[in-house]
Amino acid sequence: MKYRFEKPINAAIGTEKYQCAITWRNGGFIADEPVSQGGRDSGPDPYTLLLSSLASCTLITLRMYIDRKGWEVPEIRVNTNMYSEIREGATITVIDRDIYFPQAVPDDQKLRLQEIAKACPISRILENQVTVRTFMQRDPETAKKILYQNDSIAVVWRPELCQHATRCWKELPQVFRPKEKKWVDVDGAPATQIIEQVHRCPSGALAVEAIVKDAGAA
Numbered sequence: 001m002k003y004r005f006e007k008p009i010n011a012a013i014g015t016e017k018y019q020c021a022i023t024w025r026n027g028g029f030i031a032d033e034p035v036s037q038g039g040r041d042s043g044p045d046p047y048t049l050l051l052s053s054l055a056s057c058t059l060i061t062l063r064m065y066i067d068r069k070g071w072e073v074p075e076i077r078v079n080t081n082m083y084s085e086i087r088e089g090a091t092i093t094v095i096d097r098d099i100y101f102p103q104a105v106p107d108d109q110k111l112r113l114q115e116i117a118k119a120c121p122i123s124r125i126l127e128n129q130v131t132v133r134t135f136m137q138r139d140p141e142t143a144k145k146i147l148y149q150n151d152s153i154a155v156v157w158r159p160e161l162c163q164h165a166t167r168c169w170k171e172l173p174q175v176f177r178p179k180e181k182k183w184v185d186v187d188g189a190p191a192t193q194i195i196e197q198v199h200r201c202p203s204g205a206l207a208v209e210a211i212v213k214d215a216g217a218a
């Protein structure tokens with residue numbers, strides 16, 4: 001398993017209704033709710049962000065394809081919108097994506113581009129099975145802990161807090177080995193790498209208790 005992003009997309013909200021500060025690798029922006037929902041409309045709402053993702057992915061995919069083919073298409077536009085309806089007792093969400101070209105494009109190229117758009121990466125995500133896993137960081141104070149240490153580092157694991165996100169052992173299998181009795185081998189990687197991985201545990205089950213030598217700041 002390898003996450004798409006080295007650093008996750010981070011979002012935070014305070015008491016200001018309903019401004020969310022979104023931080024991504026190259027900056028930040030605000031998401032909000034429309035006034036009708038009690039927000040200030042100071043940024044795109046979550047549905048708009050979802051549709052924007054599909055629209056931009058469509059355009060980028062088409063532009064890449066057109067450039068590779070050497071076709072003369074100076075501009076591509078996309079409208080996206082969505083609705084939900086009940087079908088046989090289940091709620092179905094339908095997203096419509098309308099692609100058009102301000103300048104003339106031959107019909108055979110349009111038909112090909114329609115197929116290419118259907119296969120853009122975000123379309124495939126939306127149309128395939130998606131699982132959302134939700135983890136919650138909990139207060140480590142009361143949970144019992146197990147210590148794994150060497151001369152450089154001491155790592156604690158709190159089994160009651162572990163939500164089995166699998167992040168540690170899929171990303172650093174030489175240290176986190178769920179099939180072994182002593183499942184954390186702190187000799188398996190440099191302390192700096194272990195510290196980095198420990199900080200990616202979403203539940204608070206893993207923590208660095210002590211860095212014995214200068215192994216890089218926690």
Ligand code: SF4
Binds near residue numbers: 203
């Ligand atoms: S990353 Fe944290 S929550 Fe996930 S399996 Fe490892 S210890 Fe458990």
